[in-house]
Amino acid sequence: MAHPVVTATLSVQGISTEVVVTDTQRLWLNGILFGTPVAQGAYNDSSHLTESDDTNDIAIRNVKWVSANQAEVDSILLSAYGPALYGEDQFGGTRDNSNPVVVDLPLSQTVCQFHVNLTSDQPVAINGARFYAYDGITDTSPYKGITFYAAEAGQTNSWVAANGSSQALVCSTQASSVSHDWFIAVSASPTAQGDHQGKIKFIYTYA
DSSP: OOOOOEEEEEEEEBSSSEEEOOTTOEEEEESSSTTOOOOTTOOOSEEEEEOTTSOSOEEEOOEEEEETTEEEEEEEEEGGGOOOTTOBOTTSEEEEEEEEEEEESSOOGGGOSEEEEEEEEEEEEEEEEEEEEEOSSOTTSOOTTEEEEEEETTTOSSOBOOBSGGGOEEOOOEEEEEEEEEEEEEEEEESSSSOOOOEEEEEEEEO
16 A cells, blocks of 8 residues: 655634745744734734745734633634724734733634644544744754743643743644644743744654
């Protein structure tokens, strides 16, 4: 029997639709607006996707660490409600975070920034799935200058400090199928001044 062909897709959940992420795009975790800083000890008030040159900002759903088992999530409105605090994304949806909602973990799928989808040409079971941030060079090296948290929707009861592969968020094992989905939220806080850049990674094995 031929080996399965598995295709992985990472999307971000925009205000009104999902957007597939390319290798060259960048995720921003910012203050109240795109490009604004987050104070040391505070957490992201907005999340954005841009091209590699930081153009074509798309405001995506934001999740903010509040406590070990709570998060602040957006109030998401349709553009028919008029201008919102974060403006309008290219898909016509608007975000109003003037009345954010604090929720308990585990989170619902709809509030998370990331959607990971694996498809295959024959059924496979997925195990060993993990998600983490790193310095962009060595998987075991944490994303420096940042406290980084991650949580999987429907699974994680407390935030995981998933910074470096040894501290990865362990994601759900999934039974044999031709399609698998994980929804993941992230939040970060700077521990030092300046711009901080790193990468995120989702790894898995299949059988």
